[in-house]
Structure formats: structure tokens, C-alpha cells
Amino acid sequence: MSKLPEKPISAEALTAQFMRLKRGSVSRRHFLGVTGLGLATAVLGRTGSFSLEAHAQDLGSQMSLATWPNYHDPASFEAFTAKTGVAVEVNVFGSNEEMLAKLQAGGTGWDLFVPTNYTISTYAKLKLIDPLDLSKLPNYSAKTETARFTQEGVIDGQTYAVPKNWGTTGMAINTDKLKTPVTSWKDFFELAQTEADGRAMVHDYQLTTIGSALVSLGYKFNSVDPAELAKAEELLVKVKPHLFAINSDYQPAMRATDAWMTMCWTNDGAQLNRDMPEIAFVLGKDGGEIWSDFYAIPSSAANKAAGYALLDFLMTPENAVKEHIANGAPTTDSRVLALLPTEVTSNKIVYPDEAALTPLEFGAAVTLTDPARAEVMARFKAA
Amino acid sequence: MATRAGTRHRFVTAALAAPAALWMLVFLVLPFVAMLVFAFGRRAPEGGYLPGFTFEQFLNLPARAAAFGNTLMLAPAGALLCLLVAYPVAYYLAVKAAPRHRLVLVSLIVVPFWTSLLVRTYAWMYILGSRGLPNLLSTIGLPDLRMLNTPGAVLVGIVYGYLPLMIMPIYVSLEKLDRRLLDASADLGARPVSTFLGITLPLSLPGVMTGVALVTILLLGEYLIPQLLGGGKVFFIGNALVDLFLQSRNWPFGSAIAVTLVLVVVVVLTVAMRIAWRFAGTRRVDLV
Amino acid sequence: MTAAAVNDIEFRSVSKRYGEVLAVSGIDVAVPKGAFVALLGPSGCGKTTCLRMIGGFEQPSEGTVLIDGQPMNGVPPYRRPVNMVFQHYALFPHLDVEANVSYGLRQRRPRIERREVAKRTAQALELVRLGGFAKRRVHEMSGGQQQRVALARAIVNRPAVLLLDEPLAALDRKLRTAMQIELQSLQRELGITFLLVTHDQEEALSMSDYVCVMNAGQIVQMAPPQEVYDRPRTLFVADFVGKTNRLSGTVEAGGTTLRLGDGRALPVVAQTPGAVTAVLRPEAIRLDRGECSERMDALGGTVTHRIFLGNAVEYAVAIDGLGEMLVTADRSAARDPAEPGERVNLSFKPESLLVFPA
Numbered sequence A: 001m002s003k004l005p006e007k008p009i010s011a012e013a014l015t016a017q018f019m020r021l022k023r024g025s026v027s028r029r030h031f032l033g034v035t036g037l038g039l040a041t042a043v044l045g046r047t048g049s050f051s052l053e054a055h056a057q058d059l060g061s062q063m064s065l066a067t068w069p070n071y072h073d074p075a076s077f078e079a080f081t082a083k084t085g086v087a088v089e090v091n092v093f094g095s096n097e098e099m100l101a102k103l104q105a106g107g108t109g110w111d112l113f114v115p116t117n118y119t120i121s122t123y124a125k126l127k128l129i130d131p132l133d134l135s136k137l138p139n140y141s142a143k144t145e146t147a148r149f150t151q152e153g154v155i156d157g158q159t160y161a162v163p164k165n166w167g168t169t170g171m172a173i174n175t176d177k178l179k180t181p182v183t184s185w186k187d188f189f190e191l192a193q194t195e196a197d198g199r200a201m202v203h204d205y206q207l208t209t210i211g212s213a214l215v216s217l218g219y220k221f222n223s224v225d226p227a228e229l230a231k232a233e234e235l236l237v238k239v240k241p242h243l244f245a246i247n248s249d250y251q252p253a254m255r256a257t258d259a260w261m262t263m264c265w266t267n268d269g270a271q272l273n274r275d276m277p278e279i280a281f282v283l284g285k286d287g288g289e290i291w292s293d294f295y296a297i298p299s300s301a302a303n304k305a306a307g308y309a310l311l312d313f314l315m316t317p318e319n320a321v322k323e324h325i326a327n328g329a330p331t332t333d334s335r336v337l338a339l340l341p342t343e344v345t346s347n348k349i350v351y352p353d354e355a356a357l358t359p360l361e362f363g364a365a366v367t368l369t370d371p372a373r374a375e376v377m378a379r380f381k382a383a
Numbered sequence B: 001m002a003t004r005a006g007t008r009h010r011f012v013t014a015a016l017a018a019p020a021a022l023w024m025l026v027f028l029v030l031p032f033v034a035m036l037v038f039a040f041g042r043r044a045p046e047g048g049y050l051p052g053f054t055f056e057q058f059l060n061l062p063a064r065a066a067a068f069g070n071t072l073m074l075a076p077a078g079a080l081l082c083l084l085v086a087y088p089v090a091y092y093l094a095v096k097a098a099p100r101h102r103l104v105l106v107s108l109i110v111v112p113f114w115t116s117l118l119v120r121t122y123a124w125m126y127i128l129g130s131r132g133l134p135n136l137l138s139t140i141g142l143p144d145l146r147m148l149n150t151p152g153a154v155l156v157g158i159v160y161g162y163l164p165l166m167i168m169p170i171y172v173s174l175e176k177l178d179r180r181l182l183d184a185s186a187d188l189g190a191r192p193v194s195t196f197l198g199i200t201l202p203l204s205l206p207g208v209m210t211g212v213a214l215v216t217i218l219l220l221g222e223y224l225i226p227q228l229l230g231g232g233k234v235f236f237i238g239n240a241l242v243d244l245f246l247q248s249r250n251w252p253f254g255s256a257i258a259v260t261l262v263l264v265v266v267v268v269l270t271v272a273m274r275i276a277w278r279f280a281g282t283r284r285v286d287l288v
Numbered sequence C: 001m002t003a004a005a006v007n008d009i010e011f012r013s014v015s016k017r018y019g020e021v022l023a024v025s026g027i028d029v030a031v032p033k034g035a036f037v038a039l040l041g042p043s044g045c046g047k048t049t050c051l052r053m054i055g056g057f058e059q060p061s062e063g064t065v066l067i068d069g070q071p072m073n074g075v076p077p078y079r080r081p082v083n084m085v086f087q088h089y090a091l092f093p094h095l096d097v098e099a100n101v102s103y104g105l106r107q108r109r110p111r112i113e114r115r116e117v118a119k120r121t122a123q124a125l126e127l128v129r130l131g132g133f134a135k136r137r138v139h140e141m142s143g144g145q146q147q148r149v150a151l152a153r154a155i156v157n158r159p160a161v162l163l164l165d166e167p168l169a170a171l172d173r174k175l176r177t178a179m180q181i182e183l184q185s186l187q188r189e190l191g192i193t194f195l196l197v198t199h200d201q202e203e204a205l206s207m208s209d210y211v212c213v214m215n216a217g218q219i220v221q222m223a224p225p226q227e228v229y230d231r232p233r234t235l236f237v238a239d240f241v242g243k244t245n246r247l248s249g250t251v252e253a254g255g256t257t258l259r260l261g262d263g264r265a266l267p268v269v270a271q272t273p274g275a276v277t278a279v280l281r282p283e284a285i286r287l288d289r290g291e292c293s294e295r296m297d298a299l300g301g302t303v304t305h306r307i308f309l310g311n312a313v314e315y316a317v318a319i320d321g322l323g324e325m326l327v328t329a330d331r332s333a334a335r336d337p338a339e340p341g342e343r344v345n346l347s348f349k350p351e352s353l354l355v356f357p358a
């Protein structure tokens, strides 16, 4: 009945999906954590070891990076290896919680990783990361960074982490399927029980799912107030039977039009909208999340020199531009912004108007460690 | 002399058993002891483990009652459904198929096992997704069906994923079955159905029990299939464990659940074996 | 055909092919009611195949098998009034002795009352002298006991015909002899037809009313044991059912003289003239010590071996100009046995010389 030709899954689509899986690029965060596939690793090229620079011997021959799936330009690592002779092993993860769990358990072997803003204070408190030696990062430019996105990397005047990019958590809506306009999280949860019955998805991620439910009820995104959490749980449990899925891997379902509406991160929203223009990306006017991802070096890192070298390499504006184009998330660095093509900078999904960002909140550290939020999420999933 | 030979014999036995014993110790006993210790501790404020001795974790078990309930329902149901599909296949392979085709047919069942279950389960996401079977069915006029992300889809995934594990032991026990026993039964006046119920089935029970036990135990820890085909809405105890260890980092509570799960497995298995033996009649079937 | 059939089993031009192999080739045979028939032949000659066609496990490629006058084409095993004692018994390993034996009764529809089943089972077990073994697992029984369980399991059903496929082959010699006697008396007691397959001629001859000799998928002779032994229809039968001494020669015109290669002439009972092979059984020969006479039918020679058989003595005698012959003498007749190296004189009655066209 829809405009979209609904043919059974084609061979190409299936192959594409397998390739996605192979690359470990099943969309961000929680999904991989839950499926335990965050262990997927890849060692990228060892080519070019003959054209080493003078300091190469200090860097060893290998290093390890922990990051998110589909979050980098593979060419960046190849270029880094060609330049330094250091092969980069990439470990992808599904959630901040999972990264923290791994670092707490010890023995990760990571030399560089990509935590999200609200987790950094916890890492520092647990001494899982050390302050960065900025003298080893000549290409990092604090003064061209947007303060709003850098502030959580700085604790007591010490820089523990430097930003990679920022983003938001909004809603992706298939406007062919859903005619009622959605502008808020309140709309989202209502529609999920009515017009989008059986077609809506929420993340398998406490921060955004509980946070958005709280926002829809008029509470703060980061609330840990027991009464407010109880209300949010009540709402989520009521909505659950109407949901299509609780899953952070929402791209396949949205593309297959199995799902018509989902919680969605900026970069996924941009990709979905690029390929299927009928999928709109909307920020809640009642609130929601704004975030930034950082680079940090674990205190347990075995090859810190290589960690610094890769970080500095990625901070170089020319390299950061490639990363930006590969993952689609907005930059925090004005030097990078200046180098971007206008079709990227004018994309309202990637760079929304400032007014749309005003109601959004950054995730708070307390949500990461608060057992009550974890339990609300668990009860919701088990309900 | 006899004692010397005896000592040597004992030494050889010990030497032969040592690798297995070590394996058991390192991979089974030690983790279980660690789990037991954790289970009586407390969660540290930022997650992990704080030493202690408290029953708090066990008292909190009802918070995962739904997950236990789902698992204890769906694991045996999945195993049983698996059995219903696997038995005819195994029977066909072992009894009806021409011996020269057998190897090929058995390979066809085993070969998919070489690719990751994840990839094969993903294929099911497409088949059950709205562009798959439901779309096909709607072209012949059936109403729009939601198949993906339902308990039914999880069961389909379970049956599909665990089928070879169920088929193989049953196949092996049916293959060993002496065909002359079937002739003898028919000779004594038994119709094919009676022969099947009186001879074939009881003699393949060791395979059936092995298969059911294997699949049930593995299903008690399953989390991937419910996650992918249940859309995260069908929550197994395995999913609860993954969340507790990898998300909320509540090791003590996770350990308490794991310990409880192990106990449940032991109880379930014991009860299942008892029932199976009773079903097989007072004359016990030799296992192996 | 309301009149009771005379024959329990009848084969009408029955052939059985397994792909290329012709296992049974155009057999016509009838097994009379109440008889004990032995189907005798070398391994691979098609005996089991015949039995399996009667049991219904195989369908003839051509021809018809009749049981009690009824054609059995397409009748499945479980509807045939025969029971089989399988080679290697095929006892149900998961059932105890009693459950094995009562299996057939429990398949009957309408159902037989439980007490009746128990009673008949006990009777059958008594009959094979396994009274106290009802609750034993079959693998706890000896070979001979298993054999009797298999028997009881079959006869408890009171079949019209009991088929036995090499039932004694796996038993040791002493047990086998005892079982032969038991089987014979069992058959008399029950009064049902027994069709027993064996490749052991002694077994066939000692137990049965009729011996049916098979070779290469065909029936060569069916007759009472005495007749098969004394008047074998072919050289094959003569060879298969007992020991033989072979002599090649020509029956001369007149038909009463057999001229051997070396010119010797032996008296025979009237035969068609021509080239023949004659067969003489070792026990039909009389052995006298001493130098041989000059008569043309005399067979003089020297003892080369003497084999003590317990109840008899077997001699190998090198006949002058003819080769070696076997002679069996009663021990009583040989109280003073000839020694190896001693000269002896062999003689026989003309009617004991079996003559077959060459």
C-alpha cells in the first residue's frame, strides 16, 4: 500500500547486511554490548613499515584502540600505519557501560579509547585514565574547540580527554508511514501506543531510553529521583507491549520499514535520511540528549607513546575531516568546520539550529553508576 | 611385585587423567568458586565487586523472576519443539535414506554450523521481517502479520539454531539400531506405529535424552536469539546476565543469578532424566 | 478353495533379484503341514532370502508365495501367520525376557487379557525350560539361553509355521546337539510346521522329516533325509550331504559294468551307458586286511593314514593305480585295526555305487 516498493529481501540487501556485520558496523553502542560482539577486532594494515619516520622505534609495532562501530575512516589507520609502522588493532564496543566494565575488569590492552562525555569523571575517579600530556599532542588546539563540548574532558584544570565529535539523540520518523507529526518525546511515546503500535523502537540503553521517558513526563533527562524513575518505569512498561523492539541496532529495521519510528543518534539519522529521504530526524522540543565523544588514554595502556601518536594524528584537521565525512557526526573543532564542504555543514540533521539544541541535556555521570537506573532498565526489559 | 605394578598402574591412570582434571579445575571449578564468592559480596558504587558476606543478592533474585520464568518456559519448549522437528529428520537420515546418500545429507545438516549463528540468525530477521514471509503471505491475500520480535520468532530461531545439536545424537542412536529388531517386531505382529513406539523410540531414547539435555542446557544460557529475533522484548536469563556483567557491572548480583542458574540446570536435568526413565518403562535404557 | 490346504507353504516359480544378483531363481516347492523341513545349502545360496519372502520382509521379484493356500503378495509381515527365529536371535535389548516373549501377544487386536498373556508367556518359557528367567535382561543370558528366548518369543504366538534361520549356528557343538533334540521334540509337541534353514548337513539330516537342498538360488532335491543321503539326485547333493569318494569311468553297453580309466571293471546296478562320475560313500566300503585278490573288481591298496574318530575309524587308502580313497569302519568291525603301511583289500555292494552322468 505504500509508495516504497515492498519486495522480499533481495540478495544484494542480504549481502550488504552481512558485510555490515563483517565490518562490525552494526549500528552504535548498546546492541553490540548486549550481543557480546564487542569483541570483534581487526588489525589494520602493516604495510609501509619501510618508510618509517625517525621516532618510529619508540612506538613499537602495534597498538590497540577501543571505539564504536562504523565510527572511523579505515583509511585513517592505514595512513597512520604507513607513517609510523604501528599497526592499529580496533576493538568495537556497544556501550559506555561495556567499555567501563572491560576497563574495570582489567587487562584490556587498549592504548586509546573513545568514551562519551558523562563517563569521563568516573574513569578519572576510578583512576582508569590519567591526565593527558598535551605537549605530546601538538595538533590538538584547545582554543579552536567549542568549550561546551570540551568541558567534561577537563577535571580540576587537568585535561583527561579531548573531543572527537558531538551529536544528539533524537527520533527518526518514517513520514510515509506516520502522518501524525512528532515533535516531542511525549508525542513519541503516545504515538508508539497508537498510530505506530508495533512499529516503534527504543534503545537498549538506560541513558537514552529512561532519559527520554523522563523527559516525556516533564522530568529531567538525568533524574535519579526514585519517584520520577518509578513514573518512567511505569510508562516504559506500559509502552513495551506496543514496541517493535528494544534494540540500539535500529537501522536495519528502519530501512526494511519493519519499524517506522525510533530513538536515533545524529550520525544514524543523517545516514538514514541520506538513503531514505522519507525518514526524518527530529529533536524533542521537550528535551533529550546532547553528547560528545572523547579520546582518552587508559592508565593501564602498554604503549602510551603509540596512543599519543595516533591521537595526535587524528587531531590533525585534515585527518579529522576524513573522519567526519566517514561517520557523519558533527565536529567540535572550528578548524575542521572550516575545511568541511557546505553540503555537510548545511545539513540540519548534522548541524541543527542552536534553538533546537537549547532544551537538550548532556548525560550525567550519576546515571552511569546509579544502580536504580540499571534496575529500572532491567525490569523494563524483563517485563 | 603386585603392589609395584599396582602403583605404576595408578600412576599411569593419574597421568592420563591429569589433563582432564586440570581442565576441569581451571575452567569449571575455579570460575564456579569465584562466582560463589562474588555472589555473597556487594556491588561497588561504580560497579564491580566489594568483598562481604551478605544474602542480599539472593534475596534480590525475585527481581529477575520474569527472566527465570521466560527461560524455564522457553528453554524446554524450544528443546521439545526442536525434538519434534529433529526426530523425523534423524529418522529419515538413519533409517530411510539410502546409505550412499547419507553422508551428503548429514553434511548438509552440519555444514551450516560452520558459519556463525549470528549471521544465520540475521538471515531469519529478514525472513520474518515485513519484507520476508509476511510480505509473501500478503501477496496471497493474508492479512499483514507481525512475525519478527515475537516469542514465536524466538522459538523459530531456537529450533533452527539448535537443530543440528538435536539431530546428531538422535541420528547416531538410530543408526546404531539393528534393523533386524524392526523385522522381528513386524514378524511378531506389530504394525509400523507399534514398532516405532515399542522398539525404535525406546532404543533411540539415549540419543533423544542427550539431545534434549544438550539443547536445554545451552538454551538456559541463550541470549543472542532472544535479542535478535525477540527484539530485546523476550528476555532470557542469559540476557539478564549479559546486562548485569556488561552494562550495570553488578558482579555480585550477576554471580548470584549464575549460581542459581547452575543449580536450576542440575535440578532440571535430574528431574528430566527421572521422567525420561519412567517414560522408558521400569526397564532402564542403557545410556551409551 | 474352502478345503484346508495340504501345504502350509508353497512357492510358485518364485524368483528374487537384488539388482544384478539373482538370489532365488524360479523356485517351486511345497512344505506339507506339520512337517519339519530343513532348507540346506551352502552360504549365499539364497536360504535366508526364501525365509524372508515367507516372513514378508522381502517381496518376490516373480512368482507367488502361498501360506496355508493363500497368496501372500503384498501382505505385510505383521499380517502373516508365521513367526521367525532370526539368525543371531534379534532379541529386543531394552526389554526383559518376559517382555520379549509376550511381545507378540501384546500386539494382538482385539487385545488379549493381561492375565492370559502372562499365563501363555509363562507356559512358553516353561516349554523352553526358562521358567525362572522371566525378569532377566536379555544381555545377561548366555547364547543358548538367548536362543531359547527367541524360540519362546516365536512359538508363544502359535504360528502355523515357525521359520528358523540358522538357529543353532552360534552355539557350541555340545549345546547344538542338545538343542537339535529339543527342537525336534518341541516340533512334535506343538505339531506345527518347522522350516529350518541351515548350512550344516548333519543338522539337516538328523532333525528333519524332509531335507530341501538348495544350490545357487535353486532347489536341487527335496526328500526325506535317508533318501537325500542314499540317493542324491545330483553330484552336488551327494557331495554336500556327506563324504564321498569319486571315480570317473564309462558305463559299458549293457549297463552293468563300470570301466575305470585303468581298465578295472566294477559292477553297477543297471545304468545308461556313457561317461559317468561314480560316488562311493566311505562307510559303504568294506576293508579287509591282507593281499588283494586278482579279481577285476577288487580294489587293492596300502593304508596311508588312520584317523581315530571315537566311534569309528577312518582310513585313507592309496589304491594301486587309482589314487586315494576314504574308508570308514565301525570300531566294532575294526577291533583289530589295520596299520598304516599295511596292504588291504576294499570291496562294496554294487548298489552302493552312486552313478551320475559326467
Ligand SMILES: Nc1ncnc2c1ncn2[C@@H]1O[C@H](COP(=O)(O)OP(=O)(O)O)[C@@H](O)[C@H]1O
Pocket (backbone or CB within 6 Å): C018, C021, C022, C023, C041, C042, C043, C044, C045, C046, C047, C048, C049, C050
Ligand atoms: N538385501 C540384499 N541386497 C543385495 N543382495 C542380497 C541381499 N540379501 C541377500 N543378497 C544376496 O543374495 C544371495 C543370497 O543371500 P542369502 O539368502 O542371505 O543366502 P544364505 O542365507 O543362503 O546364506 C547372496 O548372494 C547375497 O549376497
Ligand SMILES: [Mg+2]
Pocket (backbone or CB within 6 Å): C047, C048, C049, C087, C165, C166
Ligand atoms: Mg542366511
